[in-house]
Amino acid sequence: MPVAPPRPTDLPLTALRAFEAAARLGGFSAAAQELGVTPGAVTAHVKALEARLAARLFIRGPKGVELTALGARVLPEFTAAFDALGLAVHHLRAESAPKIVHIATLPALAQLWLSPRLPGLRAQMPGVEISITAMEAPPNLKRAPYDLSLFPGREGRLVAEEVIFPVCAPQLAARLTRPEDLADLPCLIDSAWAEDWQDWAAVAMPGTAFRPRGPVFSLYALAVEEAANGAGVLMAHGSLVAGHLARGQLVAPLPQRVRLPTALRLWSARSLKPGHPAERVARALRAP
Amino acid sequence: MPVAPPRPTDLPLTALRAFEAAARLGGFSAAAQELGVTPGAVTAHVKALEARLAARLFIRGPKGVELTALGARVLPEFTAAFDALGLAVHHLRAESAPKIVHIATLPALAQLWLSPRLPGLRAQMPGVEISITAMEAPPNLKRAPYDLSLFPGREGRLVAEEVIFPVCAPQLAARLTRPEDLADLPCLIDSAWAEDWQDWAAVAMPGTAFRPRGPVFSLYALAVEEAANGAGVLMAHGSLVAGHLARGQLVAPLPQRVRLPTALRLWSARSLKPGHPAERVARALRAP
DNA sequence: TGAAGAGGCTCAGATTTCCTCACCCTAGAT
DNA sequence: ATCTAGGGTGAGGAAATCTGAGCCTCTTCA
Known part of the structure; x- marks a missing residue:
């Protein structure tokens, strides 16, 4: 007659990990992204944890969550523990x-x-x-x-340094001799690097209120291909179009180059x- | 078009915990007991881990498992990490x-x-x-x-020290005046403390080959009740029958008391x- | 020598956990 | 006023996890 609850269920590891991520990153959404799950999953984990502890870990505000004193007290320990675990896994791999x-x-x-x-x-x-x-x-x-x-x-x-400058297909180069010509040409925009155009324009065309117009791509490589196809002008990252430039698929008609603060x-x-x-x-x- | 595998599944925490427990305790069964699951579950976890790493963590032998060099190298790190996690949970609680x-x-x-x-x-x-x-x-x-x-x-x-000695219901005491009388009386045996009889006999009846005969109980408290009911003689732990002795429900007719090495x-x-x-x-x- | 036992493996099936999806809510920003 | 960001909910389903019974191997011990 062994005396043991069916499962002496300790605190669930997954929920603890969700708490740690949410606390460290300061939000459930951020935690969800790091963990590769939806925000709802994180919400549920934290809620379950709080229910089991009968104590609040976060204060819910309209613009996000904030740790309670309890949560803040235990966070460093959990972060250290999960870091150690992650490192151990790294070494194991x-x-x-x-x-x-x-x-x-x-x-x-x-x-x-x-x-x-x-x-x-x-x-x-x-x-x-x-x-x-x-x-x-x-x-x-x-x-x-x-x-x-x-x-x-x-x-x-x-x-590598990140240097950006406009490029286009060779057949378009004739129409692009001055920065101002950009207003008359389609500007291919990568959604993740949309600010590139502004960053470049701020240096190359100071004083001008330049707003690029043209198709938006979510995949930079696709934008590069389209530029090579003659679809328009692309704000190129130097190191990413080196091949196309070398092969003559793209050309850089304008001399202005801008170095981004990030590299x-x-x-x-x-x-x-x-x-x-x-x-x-x-x-x-x-x-x- | 977010680029992310459906679930960027890292190593499963549960499987890692199973590995750590098995490695630390030197066996899958022991790990299963500590984790409160069946051995099969531990087997499965370790197997899954090994499959994913494409490397063996244990060498399976007929009388148990043994860590591979790889397993032994990473074990201390995992033990430390899970200890830290357990401590953090302790503090959280x-x-x-x-x-x-x-x-x-x-x-x-x-x-x-x-x-x-x-x-x-x-x-x-x-x-x-x-x-x-x-x-x-x-x-x-x-x-x-x-x-x-x-x-x-x-x-x-x-x-408290662990001191053991035979006890029985008052109405049985007359039939128990010398250790040798035990051969003629039923000896109540607790399955978890079966050696108590031998330990006591070795001191109280040296040289005698004494083997207790009588009903076996898996719950010591039940054996105590049965002894009080007059069902036989129980090898009592002093601190556990103090109440029954004080109330006269049990008596200790023999003077020989043995102190166990454990306390x-x-x-x-x-x-x-x-x-x-x-x-x-x-x-x-x-x-x- | 052969039975019993310890320890581990396997597979099917059941259960629990975990996650997503779709929707609601709030407050600040546009 | 509408939009957006961040969070909460509940239903439903997918996946991880566990059990249970039976098998295997080797060791022990009678």
């Missing part, structure tokens, strides 16, 4: 498959920057598999299973051991 | 309900030792709720949600802050 390097990056960078460099990388380090995952925002490297993260930003090891940067969660495949990949990417 | 003290103990101790002391405890600290959970084996206090653990053992703060001991996971309810309960139990 690294030890069990030391020959695979996982890289997280933007879709545009994956296609236009990383992809052309892959053959060289593969040749340089045979036996090492390079896996690339595209995502819209940099992952939390302490949690998500990536070795390297390549994104525009201000932190991390510099890989293409690479970073990794843990300090990479020299000689480790991930470290070798990082080094190779930094010095192309 | 303590902060959110500081007035509840959870005690884990044996069923027999709960009924026969703790229960009589509860009214006094409650009177001594009004407003503090004392919750008692009975279980067969001491819980892992770093993981399970208990503040105090009361079990026979060699570690922890001494609460009733109390311990807690974290260092208790003076003034904290759990600490006050612990102090009260130690000095009755």
